[in-house]
Amino acid sequence: MSLKACLFDMDGVIVDSTRHHFAAWKQLAEELSIPFEERDNHALKGLSRVDSLEHLLALGNMPLDEKTKLKLMRKKNQLYLELIDNMRAIDVLPGASELIRALNKAGVKIGLGSSSKNAQLLLENLGLSNHFEVVVDGNHITLSKPDPEVFLKGAQALGVLPAECMVFEDAASGVKAAKAGGFFAVGLGDPVELEGADKVLPGLQDVQVATLQGWMEGA
């Protein structure tokens, strides 16, 4: 199968906003007196805002009514927005801009598949939005990763089949979503955590388009 398109996850693939999500959740957790450390935050990678809050509240064994949950999510998002406000091109993870430009040049379509409702804003801050033909984010989906909805919508909008499309993901939930949708999944990070991915790389630095095309043809 030839490589027609690539779908990129945002947080942890294009930019390291995980620490900003963590700082915002941590502040909320402190206000609620729920112990919340970096290892707890790890489980939130790729999850939607509401699923992340549910996870946090479960850690504190703290069931809350819907109105309070909405208030807390708004607060978390305000904190997060303040933290990402200053993010610029310099914050793009190593190799991501180069690969995106090389794929554009090679005629491979590019889309974003993120759970974040702030993905479009962040792409603009990073100066990358012009490179993406399609952006599917938390505003367009009803089911969170590991459901494949975000990637299936991305492939459909790009006019390609999942089997012709590669997904780049840093989260176990995202790799599961990609495989459930029938995509070639490239995991970025720990091979043990991302087992199930077709390939695992430490990051996007020095990734060549020809290598990706070779993987697809061999798949």
Ligand code: B16
């Ligand atoms: P927001 P991704 C995900 O982004 C993050 O990994 C996850 O930690 C976050 O909770 C989720 O977006 C929702 O973000 O609150 O901004 O809508 O990795 O799918 O790009």
Ligand code: MG
């Ligand atoms: Mg991610």
